[in-house]
Amino acid sequence: MQVILIQDVDNLGGANELATVKNGYARNYLIPKKLAVEANASNLRQLEEKQKVKAKKEAAMLAEINKVIAVLKESPVKVSAKTGTSGKIFGSITALQIARAIRDQKGYEIDRKRIHILDEVKELGTYKASVDFGNGNTTEIEFEVTGE
Template sequence: MQVVLIKDVDNLGAPDELVTVKNGYARNYLIPQKFAVEANPSNLKQLNERLKVKAKKAAAMLAEINKVIEVLQAEPALKLGAKTGTSGKIFGSVTSLQIARAIREQKGYDIDRKHISIVDEVKELGTYKANIDFGNGNATEVNFEVVGE
């Protein structure tokens, strides 16, 4: 029997997937527990509409991500201020939170700090790189400069 999954089911599939299962499994477990609906013409039409909407949203999100990547890679590099000693070493280190704040203030985009990873440890003044992973294989590298305050 073919069913359209409504919720994620372990070892079976994700929402909005069309899967084939045994009749008893579908009628006694999946459908009563509201994990799936029978794959009749009406439900298949609804599935196709949901998939079209989902694809349209994904395309719009990809366009937005590409726009953000373009802005982040544009010059000039981000500037981060840090308190320094006389030898040019900074007190503490630069974190992904500081980079996220700099992106928000200087480029105008709010990026979650969890998506930012710093390539090298930042302990002194200079230019460094950070990776930003947007998910779904979309990532970019951002240059930032640490300057003394």
């Protein structure tokens, strides 16, 4: 029997996927627990409509991500830090500081957990960081550490 999964089911598939299971498993477990519905013509049309809406949302999200990437690559983000007389900074630059600098200078809110600094930052200069937007979309940005 073919069913359309409403929720993720272990060892079977994810939500909004078509799955073939035995009749008893579908009628006695999946359908009563509202994990799946029978794959009839009406439900298949609804599934196609959901997939079209999902594709449109993903295309819009990808366009927004590309727009953000273009803005981030325009110019380096400036991050200020307290420094000693020799140009070494006290402590090091963190992803939180970079996220705040991006928010203040570029106007985009990026979660600090998505920013990965490639090199250890202990001195003034220009460095690179990687930003992961999810779905395989990553980019490298430059940030410049300046003294306060």
